[in-house]
Amino acid sequence: MSLLNDLLEFNEKFVESGAYKKFTTTKSPDKKMVLVSCMDTRLTELSTKALGLKNGDIKHIQNAGGMISHPYGSTMRSILVAVYMLGADEVVIMGHHDCGFGALEPGPMMKEMEDRGVSPEVFHTLKHSGIDIEEWLSGFDTVEESVSENVGKVRQHPLMVSDVPVHGLVISPDDGKVDLIVDGYKNS
Numbered sequence: 531m532s533l534l535n536d537l538l539e540f541n542e543k544f545v546e547s548g549a550y551k552k553f554t555t556t557k558s559p560d561k562k563m564v565l566v567s568c569m570d571t572r573l574t575e576l577s578t579k580a581l582g583l584k585n586g587d588i589k590h591i592q593n594a595g596g597m598i599s600h601p602y603g604s605t606m607r608s609i610l611v612a613v614y615m616l617g618a619d620e621v622v623i624m625g626h627h628d629c630g631f632g633a634l635e636p637g638p639m640m641k642e643m644e645d646r647g648v649s650p651e652v653f654h655t656l657k658h659s660g661i662d663i664e665e666w667l668s669g670f671d672t673v674e675e676s677v678s679e680n681v682g683k684v685r686q687h688p689l690m691v692s693d694v695p696v697h698g699l700v701i702s703p704d705d706g707k708v709d710l711i712v713d714g715y716k717n718s
């Protein structure tokens with residue numbers, strides 16, 4: 531496992547040399563904002579740099595598609611923690627063009643699971659337990675629709691603060707251009 535060794539080896543020098551010092555910040559986001567965006571590698575740095583955000587400015591939640599897939603899942607919980615406990619006063623949901631999750635179809639991924647050792651019976655068991663794996667592994671039609679839907683899920687969440695604006699943006703992974711989909715100030 532040489533990747534892990536490389537990581538740990540680097541880390542030892544990183545700490546020893548004091549390289550961590552330039553990343554020192556607090557737990558509360560300076561810009562009082564929480565951003566939900568996709569885990570796409572092209573956006574790891576671009577999603578914040580394109581908005582002029584630096585280390586310490588925001589709470590940043592990243593997952594496949596930048597989705598709120600369940601009202602009581604970990605993404606929604608993280609948003610609520612950011613708002614109630616860490617001083618985030620605005621929420622931004624940012625999708626992106628050419629999203630790998632958006633294009634996801636359940637069939638090929640379930641086949642891949644089977645090829646790598648998951649028994650087809652597991653799919654049946656999940657179905658009988660009320661888990662619609664096909665829906666769970668389905669992407670979205672358009673990123674604009676997906677962003678609007680996710681903004682709605684946060685806005686309408688029964689545990690959400692009603693006067694916290696929830697904005698919707700779409701970013702291009704090619705040049706970082708951001709388009710406004712939902713202006714949260716108009717809905718709060």
Ligand SMILES: [Zn+2]
Nearest residue numbers: 568570629630
């Ligand atoms: Zn994506």
